Amino acid sequence: MIRARWIQLGTAVVAVGALELICRLGWVRPTTLVPLSAMVQAAIAAAQDPDTLADFGLTLSTVAIVVAIAAVLGVVGGVALHAVPRWRRAAEPFIATYYALPLFALYPLLVVVLGVGTTPIIATGVLYAMMSVAMATLAGLDRIPAVYRKAARVNRLGRVATVTRILVPACAPDIAGGIALSVSYAFVAVIASEFLLASHGIGHAIADAYETFQTQRMYGLMLGLGVCVVAINLGMARVRAHLTTGAA
Amino acid sequence: MKRAQTWLDGAAVIVAILLAWQFLSLIVGAHVLPPPRATAGRLVTLVGEPRFLADLASTAEAYVIALAIGMAGGLVLGVAFGGWRLIGDSFEPFMHLLVATPKVTLYPVILLLFGLGDSAKIAFGVLHALPPVAIMTANAIRTVRPVHRKTALTLRLSPTAYATRLLVPAVLPDILGAFRVCFAQALLGVLVGEMFASTRGLGHLLMASIGVDDNPTILAIVAIVFVFAGGGSAALLAAASRRKS
Numbered sequence: 001m002i003r004a005r006w007i008q009l010g011t012a013v014v015a016v017g018a019l020e021l022i023c024r025l026g027w028v029r030p031t032t033l034v035p036l037s038a039m040v041q042a043a044i045a046a047a048q049d050p051d052t053l054a055d056f057g058l059t060l061s062t063v064a065i066v067v068a069i070a071a072v073l074g075v076v077g078g079v080a081l082h083a084v085p086r087w088r089r090a091a092e093p094f095i096a097t098y099y100a101l102p103l104f105a106l107y108p109l110l111v112v113v114l115g116v117g118t119t120p121i122i123a124t125g126v127l128y129a130m131m132s133v134a135m136a137t138l139a140g141l142d143r144i145p146a147v148y149r150k151a152a153r154v155n156r157l158g159r160v161a162t163v164t165r166i167l168v169p170a171c172a173p174d175i176a177g178g179i180a181l182s183v184s185y186a187f188v189a190v191i192a193s194e195f196l197l198a199s200h201g202i203g204h205a206i207a208d209a210y211e212t213f214q215t216q217r218m219y220g221l222m223l224g225l226g227v228c229v230v231a232i233n234l235g236m237a238r239v240r241a242h243l244t245t246g247a248a
Numbered sequence: 249m250k251r252a253q254t255w256l257d258g259a260a261v262i263v264a265i266l267l268a269w270q271f272l273s274l275i276v277g278a279h280v281l282p283p284p285r286a287t288a289g290r291l292v293t294l295v296g297e298p299r300f301l302a303d304l305a306s307t308a309e310a311y312v313i314a315l316a317i318g319m320a321g322g323l324v325l326g327v328a329f330g331g332w333r334l335i336g337d338s339f340e341p342f343m344h345l346l347v348a349t350p351k352v353t354l355y356p357v358i359l360l361l362f363g364l365g366d367s368a369k370i371a372f373g374v375l376h377a378l379p380p381v382a383i384m385t386a387n388a389i390r391t392v393r394p395v396h397r398k399t400a401l402t403l404r405l406s407p408t409a410y411a412t413r414l415l416v417p418a419v420l421p422d423i424l425g426a427f428r429v430c431f432a433q434a435l436l437g438v439l440v441g442e443m444f445a446s447t448r449g450l451g452h453l454l455m456a457s458i459g460v461d462d463n464p465t466i467l468a469i470v471a472i473v474f475v476f477a478g479g480g481s482a483a484l485l486a487a488a489s490r491r492k493s
Contacts, residue, residue, distance in 0.1 A: 004337030011338070032360045090257030097481040102436045105470045108458045112466070113276055184348065192352040196443055197458070203353065207444075210356040222353050233348035 034216050042220020052205060052221070059190060059202040062118055066125030066186040071179050073126065074133020079163055081134070082141040098131045107193050121193040121201075128189040129182035136178025140171025173243045180236040180243075187229050282464045287471055290464035306448040307438060310366055314373025314434040319427060322378045326385020326426075336386055346379045351437070355444055369441030369449065376437030377430045384429065388422030389415070424488040431480055439473065 016036050022028055023035035034042075046052040081088045106127065110120035148170055152162040168175070194203025202225055209218035266284050273283040282290070294300045325343070329336035355372060362368040396418055400410040442451025450469055457465040 004334060007334070007338035008341060011342075033357075086257065089254070090261045093258060093482055093485070094261060094478075096485050097478050099432065101474055101477050101481075102432070102439055104436065104440060105454065105473050108454060108466050109281070109463075109470060111458070112461070112463055113280055188350045188352070191350045192440065195352050195355075196440075196455075206353055206356065210359075215360075218356055222357075225353060226349055229350055230345060230348045234344075237344075237348070 031213060031215050034219050038216050039219040039223045042216045043224040044220075046217065046220050046224060052202075055200060055202045055205045056225075058118075058200050059194065062121055062125070062190050062201065063183070063186045066122055066129055066190060067179065067183055069122070069126045070129035070182050070186065071133055071175075074130045074178060074182070075137050075168065075175060077130070078134040078137025078141065079167065082138055088138070095131065095135060103127050104189065104192060107196070111197055116197070116199070121190055121198060124193050125186045125189040128185040132181040132185060133175065133178040136174045136181070137171065140174025141167060143174070144170045177240045177243045180240045183236050184233045187233070191225070191229075280463065282467055286464055287467045291468040291471060294465065294468050300453070303449050303453045306366070307442065307450040310370050310373065310442075310449065311435055311438045314370045314377060314438055315430060317370070317374045318377025318434050319381055319430050321374070322381025322426065322430065323385055323423070325378070325382035327389060329382060329386035330389025336390075340383065340386060343379045343382050346375075347383065351375055352440060352444075355441065358441075359445055364445055364447075366448075369438050369446055369451075372441035373434040373437035377434035380429045380433060381426045384422060384426035385419070388419040388426070391422075392418050421488050424484060428481055428484040428488070431484060432477060435473070435477055 019033070020035040020037065023030070023033055023038075081091060104124065107120060107124045110123045114120045114123060144167060148166055149162070152166050157165060190201070191203040194201035195207050198204045202221065206218055206221045206225070209215075209221060269281075270283050273281045278286065329340045329343075351372070354375065358368050358371050358375070362371050392415065396414050397410075400414055405413065438449070439451040439454075442449035443455050444451075446452045450473065454466060454469050457463075457469070
């Protein structure tokens with residue numbers, strides 16, 4: 001493993017060095033590619049620009065809203081499907097192929113129905129993020145021991161109380177895992193929507209820098225966003241791994 | 249009997265989706281959201297238009313190439329990652345990094361490197377499709393049960409016989425799973441690539457239709473893409489579950 005770490009480090013250093021070299025030697029045009037040092041400079045400059053920070057804040061807050069809505073809808077949907085086995089059986093093939101659908105193609109339609117602004121972006125994000133929570137909820141409910149339901153009956157809990165006091169808390173680790181996964185779906189959908197048809201947000205800022213030939217700023221923004229999103233996604237993956245091993 | 253029930257339930261879900269669509273169309277207005285019937289009508293006229301057929305052919309061509317490169321490249325990398333531990337430990341994390349990145353932000357880089365045209369959207373499709381195949385193949389190879397390897401040793405199978413008689417059948421269901429992901433991701437990559445910067449293809453037609461508020465065409469294209477992606481994925485899923493059982 002230590003040897004592998006060294007190889008990883010070596011590969012990264014060689015790649016960065018090669019990038020720096022071919023850019024500094026003028027082998028590629030500065031409108032095509034800029035060296036990493038220039039990207040870092042541009043990222044720092046962008047971090048000091050209030051407008052860019054506002055765009056970044058907007059993207060992050062949109063993702064947060066998407067995840068919150070997706071979590072609620074996903075849990076409710078998962079519990080409902082689990083409660084009616086026939087619905088679940090019917091929906092199962094659709095659930096299995098859900099992430100194969102290019103849901104993103106619906107975004108233009110949502111713009112037409114909901115108007116330009118944050119609403120269609122949130123709707124696209126929720127469409128993407130919701131199903132991972134619903135699937136996790138279903139998986140969690142499947143694993144609940146029968147004795148829990150018996151305990152609920154013995155204590156004469158109503159349907160709602162059984163769900164809110166016993167079933168949902170019992171599969172909380174699974175639901176949390178689903179929500180962690182939904183964060184990465186939310187990022188993909190929100191940034192892609194901003195990129196294509198929006199007037200604000202970090203996705204739009206990158207597209208704008210590309211269209212106005214500000215190559216260095218474009219790479220700087222990409223670097224900043226990339227580092228941030230990859231860190232969040234890898235963190236969430238770790239949370240998920242921790243929860244699944246903890247639950248097993 | 250059970251099979252008939254499954255079909256019936258599936259049909260019920262499709263009818264429910266169509267009814268919901270019709271209902272939504274009534275609420276927001278047919279000019280904003282054309283109902284299923286109008287969309288089907290537009291679909292029929294669209295199929296008769298030579299421009300649409302050219303766009304469809306352009307998307308199909310880019311998609312098939314992206315799918316082939318993504319699948320073949322992913323398999324080769326996956327075998328290397330799964331077969332040799334040092335290679336896997338060293339380079340697989342880079343693939344995970346690529347999967348975790350929202351790839352749409354990388355599109356300008358692809359455009360700058362490949363230029364405007366078909367190669368950029370193919371590259372974008374490959375960028376979406378290849379990493380998951382590599383990771384899933386590597387996992388499939390790593391999880392081959394040790395008893396299989398021991399049996400091959402006991403029977404003194406040649407490396408070729410081991411690969412064709414044991415390894416391939418053992419990992420095939422997972423490879424089919426990887427292919428399903430590749431199938432969807434390549435389509436997504438090519439379509440988004442066309443939406444952002446292309447002069448041909450269904451993605452471009454989608455953006456052009458948005459520009460002129462041609463909602464029936466938008467819906468007709470979305471319907472084609474959904475039926476193709478959903479149908480293909482369901483068929484692959486069925487093939488994989490038959491293999492497993």
